[in-house]
Amino acid sequence: MDEGEREIFRHILRKAAAFSGVNVLTYAILSNHFHVLLDVPEQPVLDDAELLRRVAALYGPATAGLY
Numbered sequence: 001m002d003e004g005e006r007e008i009f010r011h012i013l014r015k016a017a018a019f020s021g022v023n024v025l026t027y028a029i030l031s032n033h034f035h036v037l038l039d040v041p042e043q044p045v046l047d048d049a050e051l052l053r054r055v056a057a058l059y060g061p062a063t064a065g066l067y
Contacts, residue, residue: 009034
């Protein structure tokens with residue numbers, strides 16, 4: 001895995017963490033797999049605004065306006 005692929009992975013990891021509400025404490029990217037240590041906080045009930053914020057974090061701000 002080259003540095004460009006690692007950066008793409010990190011970008012996807014950040015987006016997925018923002019969408020799911022977890023905190024990435026650390027990660028390791030190896031040649032054929034990865035390890036991630038997460039903190040999963042107690043999740044509040046999501047209101048519409050928070051759900052749209054998370055959708056925008058995952059798919060981009062323009063997508064949240066579609067819902």
